[in-house]
Amino acid sequence: MHAMHVRDLDLNLLSVFDALLRERSVTRAAAEVGLTQGAMSHALNRLRAYFEDQLFVKTPTGMAPTAKAAMLAPAIMEIMAKLREDVVSQAQFHPQTARRSFTLCMTDMGELVFLPPLMRQLRKFAPHCTLRSVQVPLPQVKDMLASGEADLALGSFRTAPDDLFQQLLFLHEFVTMVSVRNTAVGDTITREQFETLRHIVVTLASPGGAAYDAAFDEHGIRRNVYLSTPHFLAVPLLIDQHPDLIATVPLELGNVFAKLGTVKIVPPPVPLPPFGLRQFWHPRFHEDRANIWLRRLIKETFEHYPDVRTD
Structure with missing residues (x-):
């Protein structure tokens, strides 16, 4: 023609x-x-x-x-x-009829904190959409977001690239996790106990613990680090099997594991600054209707954390 x-x-x-x-x-x-x-x-x-x-x-x-x-x-x-x-x-994006998968970059702790409430909201407002969680090193997060392989990154990426958009969701506090079989530690832990007991430390590509590490240094506290691991979820099992070990972890993580009955949480011996959990996205998708909807859903779900929406 x-x-x-x-x-x-x-x-x-x-x-x-x-x-x-x-x-x-x-x-x-x-x-x-x-x-x-x-x-x-x-x-x-x-x-x-x-x-x-x-x-x-x-x-x-x-x-x-x-x-x-x-x-x-x-x-x-x-x-x-x-x-x-x-x-x-x-x-346009119509959540009630849309059929697509959303991919989120997060750690195993992020899955524990974000996924249960988010899944409830997504199943209510976008019943035909699905979720996929991926854990990637921080240097790869920007490329994942830029290519569209991931829609958002959720977590405490303190050294995230400056050219990513970000939004604060809520602040997390820290607690110290102790075995319930460690009878030497009651409802509080002394500085002497904190320095004497051996620690499990979670280390990530972008350490969420950088702020509280600095706080310990400012107070002159030296931790007796026995084990470093990149996995939050291994910590309570290790403490249960080795009651002489302790760990300082985000509050929500400690609350979840304390419900299992094998560990308890106590305040750290010195005040630690809270850290912010944020969502990050690439400028390429700043005006994307589906991305905008997902960001709004996550913000509304977690803005009053820990009293998240479940209705």
């Missing part, structure tokens, strides 16, 4: 063709595409002129496609499907 002839085709007419093909009625097709019956008849006449064929003719059972219309139908239906799925669907 000549290029000039291609430019003569109004793409809106393809939606008219598609509706007539499915509805077999000028009235019903007009209602579907939002036209009056007169405007629909005019659009059909334009289609007939363009393709030099009647395309749809009246029969006792409705508007039937001609042989040429039947020949054109597969290609036009495919074009309309691609437009709806790959173009129109990107212009």
Whole structure:
């Protein structure tokens, strides 16, 4: 087909063709595409002129496609499907009907804190969407967000790249976790006990503990570090099996593990600054409707943490 002839085709007419093909009625097709019956008849006449064929003719059972219309139908239906799925669907985001997977970068502690409340909210407001959690080194987070492989990063990335957008969700405090079988430590832990007992320290690519490490240094407290691990979830099991070990962890983590009955939490012997948990996203997706919706959902879910929304 000549290029000039291609430019003569109004793409809106393809939606008219598609509706007539499915509805077999000028009235019903007009209602579907939002036209009056007169405007629909005019659009059909334009289609007939363009393709030099009647395309749809009246029969006792409705508007039937001609042989040429039947020949054109597969290609036009495919074009309309691609437009709806790959173009129109990107212009808006309707959570109740959307079918997509959201990918979040977070640590195992982040999964423990964020996923249960977020899953409840997502299943309520976007029932056909799913979640995927990935743990990647900090230097790779920006590339994951830029490429769209991940939608958001959630956590305490104190050295996150400056060109990422970020939003504070809530502040976390620290507690010290002790085995319930460690009878030497009661409801509080003394500085002497804190310095004498051996510690488990969680080390991440971007240490969330940098602030409280500095606080210990400022107070001249030296921790007797026995084990460093990148995994928060291993800590309570290790303390249960080795009651002489202790660990200083975020409050929510300590609360969850204390419910298991094998460990208890006590205030650290010195005041520690809280740290902020944030969500991060790449500028490429700052105006993306689905990303905006997800960010808003997460902010609304956690802005009153720990009294998160569950309704």
